[in-house]
Amino acid sequence: MNLPSGFADSSSSARPLQVLQAAQFNAWRDGLAPALQAWVEAQQFSAAAGTLLLLPGEDGLAGAAIGIGDPLDPYSYAHAPFALPPGDWHVAAALEDGARAALQLGWGLGSYRFDRYRKAARAPARLVLSDRDAEASDLLAACVRVRDLVNTPTEHMGPQELEDVARAMAATHGAQVQVITGDELLAQNFPAIHAVGRASHRAPRLIALRWGQGGHPHVALVGKGVCFDTGGLDLKPADGMRNMKKDMGGAAHALALAELVMARKLPVQLTLLVPAVENAIGPEAFRPGEVIATRQGLSVEIDNTDAEGRVVLCDALTYAGEQHPDLILDFATLTGAARIALGPDLPALFANDDALANDWIAAGERVRDPLWRMPLWRPYLRYLNSGIADLANAGSRMAGAVTAALYLERFVPDAQTWAHLDVYAWNDSDRPGRPAGGEALALRSAFAMLKARYGA
The missing domain is CATH 3.40.220.10 (Leucine Aminopeptidase, subunit E, domain 1)
Structure with a gap:
């Protein structure tokens, strides 16, 4: 490097x-x-x-x-x-x-x-390094990868460009990539991803990267790849839309973590899934009140088209669960509620397994890359009730980060170990080492957790 x-x-x-x-x-x-x-x-x-x-x-x-x-x-x-x-x-x-x-x-x-x-x-002033720490170099490269992807405007970082990044990573590390694009998403039963992305002139897609040897523990990474979010027909105001190039920050984290796992040759089987779409406005835009199908078979009433991230993630999480991995981690710039609760520097962690949550939190303390656990308070599923479908994609301003995580959990198989990181992926002001713009948060601690669990 x-x-x-x-x-x-x-x-x-x-x-x-x-x-x-x-x-x-x-x-x-x-x-x-x-x-x-x-x-x-x-x-x-x-x-x-x-x-x-x-x-x-x-x-x-x-x-x-x-x-x-x-x-x-x-x-x-x-x-x-x-x-x-x-x-x-x-x-x-x-x-x-x-x-x-x-x-x-x-x-x-x-x-x-x-x-x-x-x-x-x-x-910048240059530090003379006669003997670099190889892992620190790879960690830095992963953090820079997130920053560069998030900082790049949607004009140059749409669904195709995310696919290009995944293909370049695969070529470097000997991985395989499969991409399901456009109407083929319907043919292969990814209707929710298609519904969110169908209005854009840029075709929606599911990017799947696979790496590693059989017999190793199987880790699935899922990243929200909404390359721009207008809010859809429930249009965002101007100030809320201004930085929505960053709405693929979850995909940026998942891509960078996958690249880090491959660069460090962690002994795992790796599956990376990125549903990549643009939530645009047009004749084909999905509408409030529509009921859309999902890969799992649950019907979802669209209460708000600006709650689209969870809709694309639900098909990807279902697909990840079908492969029976040892662990699923998903990363998403999912809710403003998480930022109101915890601020821009502290990602919200939701997990259905105490050991996994504790391992990730402990890793964050070790490597000084913190996160904070939030509850999967299942009584709040009532806020996702629908009168005509199995569930709604939104419905209340109460506990927004919690209800979003509960929505995702409905698409994770029972007994499947899973964690969800609601991450801001952004610095809102210039500070030393944290320039305003894209940021990697809990990425280093995620790798430290995986290394502690699965490293040689």
């Missing part, structure tokens, strides 16, 4: 960078020459998390120090690439393995800028 922006293999001109926690500050300062001690005091630097100090020398800039918080949190280091002046830097003192990997990942996340349509205002 090529080094991304922000890294260098070697450099004879790299300046030293001190990486300090607040508890290490006094000992470091006391070891400096008196003139530098005076400089540090004048700058009021104390190695607080997220701070930086430039150190003067005879030829101008001699080095720098950054303050960090948790040394195992990649975002502790993410301010450095753009806080430091451009140029090459090397860490002056050895870090423990976990911290070294976190530094590498955090530096890469902090160096990221989406530059498909314009160049970044400046280049």
Whole structure:
């Protein structure tokens, strides 16, 4: 893998960078020459998390120090690439393995800028890495994959482009891809996917990627691939539609996790399913009040065409369950209610298995990539009651994230281990390491959970 922006293999001109926690500050300062001690005091630097100090020398800039918080949190280091002046830097003192990997990942996340349509205002400072951590490199690539996919406007990231990404991944890693497109979805019994996507000039499709050897545990990943969501005939207002290029964020997470599993050669059988559609308005748009068929055989009354993500996912989840995997994980930018409850940084986890939920939460704590469990409170199924069909796709403003997850659960076979992540996939403001735009959330913890469960 090529080094991304922000890294260098070697450099004879790299300046030293001190990486300090607040508890290490006094000992470091006391070891400096008196003139530098005076400089540090004048700058009021104390190695607080997220701070930086430039150190003067005879030829101008001699080095720098950054303050960090948790040394195992990649975002502790993410301010450095753009806080430091451009140029090459090397860490002056050895870090423990976990911290070294976190530094590498955090530096890469902090160096990221989406530059498909314009160049970044400046280049990030480059970290000299003589020996990269291979897993950290793959984790960074997966996070960048999510960011790039979500940031790309629908003009250049529609259902066909998602298919192209899956095919390129398959070619790299020796996987197989099958795509069911347009009216063939009806012929092969994926009517719900077809109903949502049929109004667009871009044909809806189900993308299926398969990888791995028989005999290994079977993991199925499902990602919501609504490449743009107008809301359908229940049209979104302008501010609600503005960033709906991000409504394929679940597919971006599922694709990136699949790529990570293959790159790290995790000993599993992998099935990746992406129902890819555009929820458009046109003569063929599905309507409020219609009753649509699903692959499972349940009839669904459309209460709101803006609750379309769960409709495309239900066919994909049914298909995943037909293959009897050991585990199904689905990722979806599904509800605004999850963001109201937990904010933009904390994805909502729903699971029908306590061990799976606990494993994912514990992995999030280990790798500092958190998520929060929400309840599958089944009495709230009453909010999905329909007078003319087996269930409705919506129906109440109460507990929106919970009812959406309950809807999905109806299409997961009994006794099938399953988890659903309602993920925002977006940074709503610029912060160090978290530029405004697409974001990977609970992706690293998902891989850490799978690695702990199925790794060699």
